[in-house]
Amino acid sequence: MALRTWRPALLIRRLSYIAGILYLVACSGISEPAEHHQPVEFERTLTEVRSGFDYQAAETQALQQDDFANPGLLWVDSGRTLWASECTACHGEIDAMAGIARRYPKFDEAAARVINLNQRIELCRTQQAILPALPYEAEERLALTVALTHLDQGQPFAVDITGKNAAAFHRGREYFYTRRGQMNLACHHCHEVNAGKRLRGEALSQGQPTGYPTYRLQWQTLGSLHRRLRFCNAALRAAPFDFGAQEYVDLELFLAWRAANLPLEAPAVRR
Amino acid sequence: MNRRQLLVGSASLMILTRPLRADTEDKLFDSWLSTQYANQPRSHEGVTVTLPALAENGNSVALTVEVQSPMQPDDYIQTIDVFAPLNPVPHLGRFYLNPATGIAKVSTRIRLGGDQTVHAVAATFDGRLLLGGADIVVTEAACLDFLI
């Protein structure tokens, strides 16, 4: 088609098509920053939330509820002692920190990303108290984490999935529903579709995080949710992420939202 | 299968296989007993071993041993031994008591490497042995776990 034969009407029609497309793009908000979105109501796929406590044997439940003999309480004692020597200068008494643990994971300005309580404590330890760095699963980090989480026993999670936490929440939710590993299963398959049914002689729980850090009889010690998630990955023959990996923290945020009104029960005792 | 069915099934299986398993277990226990306590007089009265019938995980099982005894200077229990024949180290521990103890009752948490009868042997101050035991089914045995 030679340039000489272009007609003004054709040009106007083409320009209006382009304008229309641009208008639709503008209306869909693709170009807008995420924070200005209204929070979307996510469908809760569990009709009833049940704690991992419900899937334990009576003796295990009794041990968790024993105010003296619950082995996890040894770490709570440790954490409180550590707090008294390392943290009171800035934060005062540990009991004044009630209500803090249930809000994690959340976006942290200093870390510039969503982090969990264990990681926030480590930031404080290394950058404020100027103590030597410790690995994620170190006794001191677990002790401080469980000591703070124990203050919120009986309260549900109070996590925010909007604003700066939204992207992490989306990623965590995506993780939960994504198949992985040689067994090609998503968290959803065991912990929602088949929750309550038995796998290798044990009942599948809903995978609720309300008991963490938890004393697992299998580990014979207190451990973090990340340790449990690594085990879940390995069980599917998927390569586990490192302790403290962002994938696990994002998933933690989603799991905390998914737990709805389930009360925190750290330190729990699980098989 | 619910827990009750599992328990009944396991208990039935234990009863059926008891002649085979018990043979090994009894031999192990008897030989240990003879080594420790030679020919001291034995009786099967007064010892209560409290264990759950079914342990979900063998890593931490609550155990209580109680022995009937006045616990007076002229009649008291001196030691209580706990023995799990099918554990890699069958002797779990020994508790030393005296009249000041008041009541011959101890509690602890033990590891179990499989279904078995856990024995308690109480020795009186004058060398008599009182024996007791309890059967237990262990779903996930201790002593063979993995580190993740």
Place this chain on the structure above:
Amino acid sequence: MAKARINIPRNIRRGDLVEIKTLITHPMETGFRVDSLGVKIPRNILTQFSVALNDTLVFQADLQPGIAANPFISFFLRAEQSGQLTFTWTGQHGFTHVETRAFDPAP
């Protein structure tokens, strides 16, 4: 740094049979576990737990690998004397931990 918990009931009177509960952090490593590389983790257990009232031994336990990790041990004591209870845990590799508590039954 080991952490121990000790429970002595309150408001005890002379002649009472008092149950004393104890709990301590310790892995009680059996020596049968293997790590992810297949290497056996060496045995590391508590070997003895003893309790003295003033200077008299009132209770002792010899422990073996079959005692669960973070050992819970409870025993009884007839409340006759007052004084100080000393709880001593000893284990392999020079492990030792001592706690003291007052023992004061009302007359």
